[in-house]
Amino acid sequence: MKVFQDLLETPLNYLVEQAAADGRIPIGYSCSFVPEAFLMADKLFPVRLHAPGVAGTEIADIYLSNFICTYTRSLLEFAVDDRFDLLKGWVFVPSCVHMQRLYDNLEYLKKPAFSHILDVPRKVTAATLAWQTEELQALADKLASHFGVDMSHDSLNAAIAQWNRFAAVIQAIGELRKPPDPLITGTEFHRLLMAALVSPKDLILPKILDFKKEIEKRDGIGKFRARLMVTGSHLHDPELIRVMESQGGLVAADLFCTGSIPGFMPVEIGMKTNSDPIRALAEHAFKKTLCPRMMEDFDRRLKTIIDTVREYRIDGVVIEIIKFCDLWGVDSMPMVAALRKEGIPVLKLEREYAPGGEGQLRTRIQAFIESMGK
Amino acid sequence: MTQKYVGGCDVGSTTGKAAILDETGKVVASAIVPSEIDPEITSLKALEQACGQVPGLGSYKNLARIVGTGYGRNEVPFAHENISEISCHAMGTFYCNRDIKTIVDIGGQDVKTISIADDGSVLEFAMNDKCAAGTGRFLEAMSRIFRMDLDQFSLLSLKAVKIIPVTAQCSVFAESEVISLLARKSPPEEVAAGINAAVAKRCFSLLKRIGMRPLVTVTGGCAKNQGLIKAIKKSINMEVAPLPVDPQIIGALGAAVFAGRSGRG
Numbered sequence: 200m201k202v203f204q205d206l207l208e209t210p211l212n213y214l215v216e217q218a219a220a221d222g223r224i225p226i227g228y229s230c231s232f233v234p235e236a237f238l239m240a241d242k243l244f245p246v247r248l249h250a251p252g253v254a255g256t257e258i259a260d261i262y263l264s265n266f267i268c269t270y271t272r273s274l275l276e277f278a279v280d281d282r283f284d285l286l287k288g289w290v291f292v293p294s295c296v297h298m299q300r301l302y303d304n305l306e307y308l309k310k311p312a313f314s315h316i317l318d319v320p321r322k323v324t325a326a327t328l329a330w331q332t333e334e335l336q337a338l339a340d341k342l343a344s345h346f347g348v349d350m351s352h353d354s355l356n357a358a359i360a361q362w363n364r365f366a367a368v369i370q371a372i373g374e375l376r377k378p379p380d381p382l383i384t385g386t387e388f389h390r391l392l393m394a395a396l397v398s399p400k401d402l403i404l405p406k407i408l409d410f411k412k413e414i415e416k417r418d419g420i421g422k423f424r425a426r427l428m429v430t431g432s433h434l435h436d437p438e439l440i441r442v443m444e445s446q447g448g449l450v451a452a453d454l455f456c457t458g459s460i461p462g463f464m465p466v467e468i469g470m471k472t473n474s475d476p477i478r479a480l481a482e483h484a485f486k487k488t489l490c491p492r493m494m495e496d497f498d499r500r501l502k503t504i505i506d507t508v509r510e511y512r513i514d515g516v517v518i519e520i521i522k523f524c525d526l527w528g529v530d531s532m533p534m535v536a537a538l539r540k541e542g543i544p545v546l547k548l549e550r551e552y553a554p555g556g557e558g559q560l561r562t563r564i565q566a567f568i569e570s571m572g573k
Numbered sequence: 574m575t576q577k578y579v580g581g582c583d584v585g586s587t588t589g590k591a592a593i594l595d596e597t598g599k600v601v602a603s604a605i606v607p608s609e610i611d612p613e614i615t616s617l618k619a620l621e622q623a624c625g626q627v628p629g630l631g632s633y634k635n636l637a638r639i640v641g642t643g644y645g646r647n648e649v650p651f652a653h654e655n656i657s658e659i660s661c662h663a664m665g666t667f668y669c670n671r672d673i674k675t676i677v678d679i680g681g682q683d684v685k686t687i688s689i690a691d692d693g694s695v696l697e698f699a700m701n702d703k704c705a706a707g708t709g710r711f712l713e714a715m716s717r718i719f720r721m722d723l724d725q726f727s728l729l730s731l732k733a734v735k736i737i738p739v740t741a742q743c744s745v746f747a748e749s750e751v752i753s754l755l756a757r758k759s760p761p762e763e764v765a766a767g768i769n770a771a772v773a774k775r776c777f778s779l780l781k782r783i784g785m786r787p788l789v790t791v792t793g794g795c796a797k798n799q800g801l802i803k804a805i806k807k808s809i810n811m812e813v814a815p816l817p818v819d820p821q822i823i824g825a826l827g828a829a830v831f832a833g834r835s836g837r838g
Contacts, residue, residue: 558644559683563700566659570695 200387202406203394207251207437210277211285214398215246219285223399224346227289229274229298231456231488232319234480236362236466237335238290239400240355241348246286247396247457249435250277253553262304263297268523269552270433271301278309287346288313290338294492295526313345321494323485331481339477355476359466365400366463372411373459376451377511380419385429385450387414389437393457423449425573426512430454430504431519431548432527438554439519446564447573452511454489454500455519460507462487491530500530501537508543515544515571517564522549544571578627580636581828582616583658584608584645587681587709588794589615590825591623593630594833598668602626603822608681612645616652619825638835640828644682656831658824659687659698662792665827667693669816674786677776677805678824679795681709686779688786699782707775709795711747715768718751719761723798726765730800733766740771747771766800773804780809788814796820 206212215225226238227248238245250273256263259275277283288311291302302316318334320327339350348354369392375382391410395403424447429440433456440450454460466483468476489500504516516538520527531547538545546567548560576595583590586608593602604622609615620633633639633651641652642661649655662678667689676687684707688696701707716726737759739747747768754764772795780789791813795801797820806813818826 559700561647562644562657562659563698566657566695566698569657569660570698572694 200390200410203390203410206394206398206403207249207390210249210251210282210397211246212394212398214402215285218244218399218402219287224287224348225285225399226313227283227286228291229289229301230292230294230319231462231490232292232294232484233290233317234335234466234484235396235400236359236483237338237355237477237480239358239362240339240342240350241358243342243346243348244399246398247393247435248274248283248289249393249397250274250282250552251436253277262308263300266523267297267300268432268521270521270524271297273552275301275304275308278305283309286311288315290315290317292317292319294319294490295524297523297525313342315341319484321492323493323496328478328481328485331485332475332478335477335481352474352476355480356468356474359468359476359479361400363465365395365404366465368404368407368411369395369459369463372407372414373463375414379512381449381451382414382417382420384420384444385427385453386437386441386444388459389434389440389450389453389457392459393435393437396457420449423447425449425514425568425571426451428452428454428504428507428511428513428516429458429519430516431531432521432524433457433552434519435552436554439550439560442554442557442560443517443564446561446568448515448517448564448568452507452513454504454507456488456490461489461503491526497530497533501534504534504538505541505543513543514573515546515567517546517548517567519548519550521552576629577637578624578630578635579638579640579829579832580620580623580633581640581642581661581825581830581832582620582649582652583661583822583824583828584612584616584619584641584643584649585658585681585794585824586644587713588821589619589643589645590822591616591619592822592825592829593623593627593636594829598830598833600818600826600829603819603825605819605821608645612648613650615645616641616649636832638832640832642824642828653832656828659685660695661824661827661831663687663689663695663827664693664830665823665825666790666792666816668826668830669818669823670788670790670814673788673790673814675780675783675789677780677789677791679707679709679772679776679791679793679801681794684708684776684779686776686783686785688783697783699779701775701779707772709793712768712772712795712798712801714748715751715765718748718755719765723795727769727798727800729762730765730769731762731803733760733762735760735763735766736770737763737767738770739764739767766804769798769801769804770808772801773808776805777808785809785811787811790814790816790820792816792820792823794821 256272259272641649646655
């Protein structure tokens with residue numbers, strides 16, 4: 200487990216450094232609507248942008264107001280501190296207004312040789328799927344022209360196959376969280392998953408497979424008082440999950456950008472998509488990303504949470520929201536009411552991007568578990 | 574010693590509280606001591622002081638069961654169990670008056686609102702986030718500006734005929750705003766009432782988050798600030814139900830009730 204912890208200590212870890220030294224091209228990205236497999240073509244590899252251990256955002260606060268969430272401010276702070284300098288470029292999505300302002304400021308303050316904002320529609324229809332396919336094609340052309348990388352269908356199909364192999368392993372480990380006596384804690388799972396999202400997949404996969412073998416030999420992980428599902432804003436530091444689990448709340452399922460539900464279903468190539476990998480990736484991004492930025496998608500998100508609660512025998516749902524996150528902040532209001540209507544206990548937690556205030560958090564989680572009679 | 578006793582210990586950021594119940598569930602002793610740096614020492618002092626009031630009990634070691642609560646609950650090594658202060662305040666209040674459905678608990682470092690179910694468990698709760706505004710620490714800082722203790726500050730605010738609103742929510746900005754108001758010779762009692770009104774407003778917004786149901790009561794050390802209680806009544810447009818015991822020991826009392834039930838069972 201320590202290997203994954205170590206990989207999360209810096210924004211660009213030693214595996215990224217190793218791959219870059221081998222002539223490969225690290226591309227940062229901020230949002231799940233950027234298909235990871237797309238950035239795995241040829242010599243490219245994706246690195247999820249995160250700001251581990253951010254201690255303050257003094258410089259970023261000059262450019263972004265205090266009402267902008269601390270995730271975006273933390274990324275800007277790290278960027279101006281040269282912490283992302285190893286990246287050869289980045290791809291952003293106008294996921295929310297805060298992200299758009301971050302991108303604007305990065306363009307002004309720290310523009311890398313390659314930067315791109317991938318426009319993603321806010322509705323899923325046949326027309327927007329076609330739009331998204333064109334957007335990805337434009338990005339593919341730009342990457343090919345800038346880096347001289349092969350973004351052909353064959354190259355993308357190979358990247359998708361590689362990503363699918365990785366996703367299948369993550370899915371299989373995720374399945375180990377389902378039984379009443381699971382083999383892996385939520386903290387371990389999120390350390391592993393987050394480490395995988397910030398590392399070149401081929402270099403981290405052997406470590407993940409070793410860990411999988413290790414946990415499959417376990418008898419179990421001990422007793423927990425309740426099984427929790429966590430959903431909400433960007434949750435990059437597994438510390439929040441560790442604190443929840445320290446109070447007896449096993450985090451057995453999740454639904455957030457860097458969680459596993461439903462993010463790691465394989466990309467379907469050649470079935471519905473006439474073997475067009477770009478269209479398959481566009482379709483996949485729409486299907487696997489349940490983000491409140493999307494319009495008229497509330498019912499699908501709600502249904503996924505309710506289905507997960509049943510499938511994973513969840514006792515209560517924690518909705519965690521980074522302060523000033525408009526998307527999850529607004530979405531959580533009807534979500535809390537809808538889940539309670541289904542008889543599902545819900546705790547809404549407001550937090551900052553960087554973990555802190557452990558005492559308060561412990562009290563809230565413990566009281567939540569107690570209120571469920573556990 | 575034939576009689577069995579159980580204890581609850583609430584280790585707060587400002588004070589440690591202990592309550593002792595006998596076998597019939599009657600409160601036989603309680604104590605409030607200032608918090609030490611080490612929560613273990615605070616809990617020891619509070620429990621020993623309370624146990625000393627019970628003839629024949631002697632030491633906390635003779636208690637049949639101890640439940641720890643409060644922010645330092647994990648640091649009470651001799652507690653048989655620890656339960657969150659949210660559940661304990663709900664249970665302590667339920668023990669005192671089963672008609673009370675909503676609590677505002679104003680402690681040293683946080684403010685909580687709690688909705689109580691018919692069996693004394695927690696239906697819902699809300700807490701202030703990472704901010705000291707509206708907490709006991711905030712009121713302490715404000716009373717220091719007036720060179721008063723909290724009791725004097727409370728009495729002062731009750732004398733106000735008018736209220737001068739204090740707009741800043743942040744403790745640091747509120748402090749500078751109050752200093753400016755006093756420097757401009759604003760009547761101190763009206764500024765003090767403005768401070769209590771600002772805290773009451775914050776409590777009201779937390780109450781709205783959980784759905785306020787009557788009867789409403791206030792627990793925690795700040796419940797002794799009558800100026801604040803007056804402001805809360807005005808803010809919620811409802812009476813504040815009195816408690817038959819010191820509102821500051823409600824958390825410890827709830828912990829003792831849980832101890833008497835052998836935990837939450």
